[in-house]
Amino acid sequence: MNVTVFGTGYVGLVQAAVLAEAGNKVVCIDIDTKKVERLKQGVIPIYEPGLEPMVNNSVSSGNLSFSTEAAFGVEHGELIFIAVGTPPDEDGSADLRHVLTVAATIAQFMESKKYIINKSTVPVGTADKVRATVESELSKRNRSDLPFDIISNPEFLKEGSALNDCMRPDRIIIGTSEADSEQKLRHLYAPFNRNHEKILVMDVKSAELTKYAANCMLATKISFMNEMANIADKVGADIEAVRKGIGSDPRVGYQFIYAGIGYGGSCFPKDVKALISSAQQMGIAADILAAVESRNERQKHYLVEKILSHFNGDIQDKTFALWGLSFKPNTDDMREAPSRILLTRLWERGAKVRAFDPEALTECQRIFGDREDLALCESKNDALQGADALIVATEWQQFKSLDLNEVKGALSTAVVFDGRNQYEPGEMRDAGFDYYCVGRPD
Ligand code: UGA
Numbered sequence: 001m002n003v004t005v006f007g008t009g010y011v012g013l014v015q016a017a018v019l020a021e022a023g024n025k026v027v028c029i030d031i032d033t034k035k036v037e038r039l040k041q042g043v044i045p046i047y048e049p050g051l052e053p054m055v056n057n058s059v060s061s062g063n064l065s066f067s068t069e070a071a072f073g074v075e076h077g078e079l080i081f082i083a084v085g086t087p088p089d090e091d092g093s094a095d096l097r098h099v100l101t102v103a104a105t106i107a108q109f110m111e112s113k114k115y116i117i118n119k120s121t122v123p124v125g126t127a128d129k130v131r132a133t134v135e136s137e138l139s140k141r142n143r144s145d146l147p148f149d150i151i152s153n154p155e156f157l158k159e160g161s162a163l164n165d166c167m168r169p170d171r172i173i174i175g176t177s178e179a180d181s182e183q184k185l186r187h188l189y190a191p192f193n194r195n196h197e198k199i200l201v202m203d204v205k206s207a208e209l210t211k212y213a214a215n216c217m218l219a220t221k222i223s224f225m226n227e228m229a230n231i232a233d234k235v236g237a238d239i240e241a242v243r244k245g246i247g248s249d250p251r252v253g254y255q256f257i258y259a260g261i262g263y264g265g266s267c268f269p270k271d272v273k274a275l276i277s278s279a280q281q282m283g284i285a286a287d288i289l290a291a292v293e294s295r296n297e298r299q300k301h302y303l304v305e306k307i308l309s310h311f312n313g314d315i316q317d318k319t320f321a322l323w324g325l326s327f328k329p330n331t332d333d334m335r336e337a338p339s340r341i342l343l344t345r346l347w348e349r350g351a352k353v354r355a356f357d358p359e360a361l362t363e364c365q366r367i368f369g370d371r372e373d374l375a376l377c378e379s380k381n382d383a384l385q386g387a388d389a390l391i392v393a394t395e396w397q398q399f400k401s402l403d404l405n406e407v408k409g410a411l412s413t414a415v416v417f418d419g420r421n422q423y424e425p426g427e428m429r430d431a432g433f434d435y436y437c438v439g440r441p442d
Pocket of ligand 1: 121
């Protein structure tokens with residue numbers, strides 16, 4: 001099928017690459033000339049395992065191309081995805097400017113029926129706004145005769161496993177009331193709908209709300225566990241035992257109940273805030289979501305409190321080795337990453353940081369620039385040299401096994417603050433470490 005994707009961010013690029021690999025002719029449109037030029041040369045702006053070869057293969061086979069020419073994109077695609085950003089406004093609500101600009105652009109250039117598919121995470125009711133925008137632009141052209149449909153088809157990919165999530169989705173949500181649109185999308189997604197039925201067709205508003213409800217439910221699980229971890233701390237219980245104890249009930253499940261130093265990334269924080277804001281605008285107090293959000297904000301300070309208490313409030317001129325800068329493993333994304341709060345609070349108190357991350361060093365440099373109190377290190381071992389303590393902020397695979405002697409030898413004092421519960425408290429203590437983690441007895 002001929003497909004156009006507006007927006008070459010995370011969602012758009014992954015979607016385009018996967019659809020092109022499945023044999024569709026895909027054109028990606030972006031207004032960022034430099035980004036498009038780099039993509040044409042095979043330079044992928046984000047780190048996502050497997051994405052670069054997939055994009056480059058499809059470019060070579062002619063199934064995928066990049067352009068800044070919106071008119072060309074509109075002409076090319078019978079199916080047109082809107083996958084542009086919806087950054088939060090000051091009040092946390094999603095800013096729809098980019099989505100509606102693309103909608104208007106499509107209407108300005110379309111000459112035949114278009115299936116306009118919204119992939120961006122947008123508040124309930126956005127499809128109506130997109131429809132109104134398209135109608136108004138068509139009417140300005142005196143082309144109200146041109147048919148179109150607005151479909152909600154939210155994305156559920158996770159950074160770090162985006163290709164797999166896209167190619168082997170748990171579900172494919174198609175929000176439309178038109179049989180014709182449903183057929184088109186069933187056809188497009190047929191290669192990804194093998195083994196058992198994954199397509200769920202529903203009305204547009206339910207599809208839009210499903211996206212937010214899914215992320216907010218997962219964020220709720222995490223904040224709930226983080227709250228339990230704080231209680232575990234006080235009563236001397238072990239949150240890891242509690243996790244196994246409750247996860248074994250299939251109604252709770254094992255996933256997304258790991259306590260830590262808070263969720264980050266471009267999705268959970270933004271989507272929780274946006275749904276709170278939407279609810280408020282409708283006169284609904286989103287009590288649960290407000291609590292999820294405030295627990296998460298507080299949780300990002302959890303380790304700092306433990307650090308300050310260990311050093312009796314004085315970390316002036318202390319040096320910390322920090323392992324992990326990205327908000328989670330397998331990405332270079334530092335948006336809303338707990339490491340940012342850690343860094344800022346340590347610096348405020350006069351401490352120095354030697355940081356290592358397998359992918360996010362460049363991003364860290366971009367965000368914080370050159371500073372005397374930040375050394376970006378080449379390896380996890382390098383970061384440890386001479387530091388007064390190790391802090392683990394992200395559970396990268398290479399941090400999971402700790403060479404206790406090596407760590408002890410490199411640090412000036414054997415202290416570990418583990419924000420992701422990667423190590424066994426008993427083993428750490430036996431090896432002579434002061435070991436602090438989240439919701440487990442120190
Ligand atoms: C999330 C959702 O998982 C995807 O389904 C969704 O499509 C995506 O948002 C989106 O809306 O685009 P993502 O933000 O990539 O994906 O990352 P997750 O793997 O969900 O992790 C989010 C955060 O939760 C991370 O900071 C992670 O460290 C934290 N987390 C996760 C925990 O603290 N504990 C857990 O048990 C699980």
